[in-house]
Amino acid sequence: MPIPVPVRVVVLKEIAPGEARVALTPEVVPRMVKSGLEIAVEAGAGAASRYLDAAYAQAGAKVESDRASLLGSADILVKVQIPTAEETAGLRAGTIVVALMNANRNLDKVAKLRDQKVTSFALELLPRITRAQSMDVLSSQATVAGYRAALIGADLCPKFLPMLTTAAGTVRPARVLILGAGVAGLMAIATSKRLGALVEAYDVRRAAGEQVRSLGAKFLELQINAEGSGGYARELTDDEKKQEAEMLAKAVAEADIVITTANVPGRRAPLLVRREMVERMRPGAVIVDLAAESGGNVELTQPGTTVEVNGVRIAGPLNLPSQLPFHASQMFAKNVEAFLKLLVTPGGERVTDFTDEILAASLLTRNGEVAHAPTRDALAAAK
Numbered sequence: 001m002p003i004p005v006p007v008r009v010v011v012l013k014e015i016a017p018g019e020a021r022v023a024l025t026p027e028v029v030p031r032m033v034k035s036g037l038e039i040a041v042e043a044g045a046g047a048a049s050r051y052l053d054a055a056y057a058q059a060g061a062k063v064e065s066d067r068a069s070l071l072g073s074a075d076i077l078v079k080v081q082i083p084t085a086e087e088t089a090g091l092r093a094g095t096i097v098v099a100l101m102n103a104n105r106n107l108d109k110v111a112k113l114r115d116q117k118v119t120s121f122a123l124e125l126l127p128r129i130t131r132a133q134s135m136d137v138l139s140s141q142a143t144v145a146g147y148r149a150a151l152i153g154a155d156l157c158p159k160f161l162p163m164l165t166t167a168a169g170t171v172r173p174a175r176v177l178i179l180g181a182g183v184a185g186l187m188a189i190a191t192s193k194r195l196g197a198l199v200e201a202y203d204v205r206r207a208a209g210e211q212v213r214s215l216g217a218k219f220l221e222l223q224i225n226a227e228g229s230g231g232y233a234r235e236l237t238d239d240e241k242k243q244e245a246e247m248l249a250k251a252v253a254e255a256d257i258v259i260t261t262a263n264v265p266g267r268r269a270p271l272l273v274r275r276e277m278v279e280r281m282r283p284g285a286v287i288v289d290l291a292a293e294s295g296g297n298v299e300l301t302q303p304g305t306t307v308e309v310n311g312v313r314i315a316g317p318l319n320l321p322s323q324l325p326f327h328a329s330q331m332f333a334k335n336v337e338a339f340l341k342l343l344v345t346p347g348g349e350r351v352t353d354f355t356d357e358i359l360a361a362s363l364l365t366r367n368g369e370v371a372h373a374p375t376r377d378a379l380a381a382a383k
């Protein structure tokens, strides 16, 4: 019996500006090696998230510095962000790439993966089904983003968040309003509550109300239900949008910190806070627009920076998970470890049919074709 050649999994150092995460951490390496994988990590890949080369080596990974040879020898390349055209050019046809591709915003890089005949899986396309929860990178990274957003809001706010009774007088708790109570919003609620703020939240999905209340926050109710398929929101009608805007304008005007996290998958983020609403806010109030990357929930947001309008500061941070890279990478790595179990059997054999529901949904390119129909259509339209 020939000894099977182990599947070589390569981890590259992320080179996108501002990206401090790494796709695998030393913690997951021993389990992956035990299941028949060879793990090769580019020297310095974990440095920005505080995972050192020595820790990878001790865990059983090979630490190598030659990028070209790492790329050329990879059976599976795991990354946080979609490979650059140069990285893809170094891969052999048939190499598997697993990353957060943000395919609709990176069409040129997807085309390169297609033309290089790479088999790529986009982690953002994973179905939100129970079996995929352990691999759900969108959820794990949204958890980090929601936490960081609450801290940014507290940091920019000129007030205490908790109620205080001191010899120097009594301080009233700050009011925090969270718009969009999905994964990131719930984490922002929990974090703001722990800091002692009075927290209110709103989401178009009524089901979110129970989760909001279970965290000790108040749920703002509107007499509509906009739950679409798969647990996501559908777009609101014009009349529903008007009712929503009236209720939100009042809540926004009373808040010290507003954290917006509303998204509708595959679309521009809904515009929830218009200029007039910001003008009604108190000086010193803060908005953290977590949807800055997908167009923004706030009309005045400038992605990647903080602007001040009438004494109200509006932060539009990009790539928040990268601001907490140690735990963001730890969670990402666990997600990737779980996903790779679908691609390589416990005995170390490669899966080649990709009929599994999770693999089929997240397959982006294969054999010189774009497998994901909306991305294929977007590429055809962009020609």
Ligand code: NAD
Binding pocket: 127, 128, 129, 130, 132, 133, 136, 138, 139, 142, 179, 180, 181, 182, 183, 184, 185, 202, 203, 204, 205, 208, 230, 231, 232, 233, 236, 261, 262, 263, 264, 265, 270, 272
């Ligand atoms: P998301 O990032 O796409 O959106 C964030 C939130 O914005 C959502 O709760 C959405 O309802 C809300 N929103 C959209 N339009 C809005 C508007 N106009 N006003 C206010 N809020 C608006 O979503 P997400 O956080 O990734 O997940 C959303 C849902 O999916 C949650 O219920 C979550 O529990 C569920 N989920 C399920 C699984 C699973 O079963 N595997 C995994 C992850 C998430």
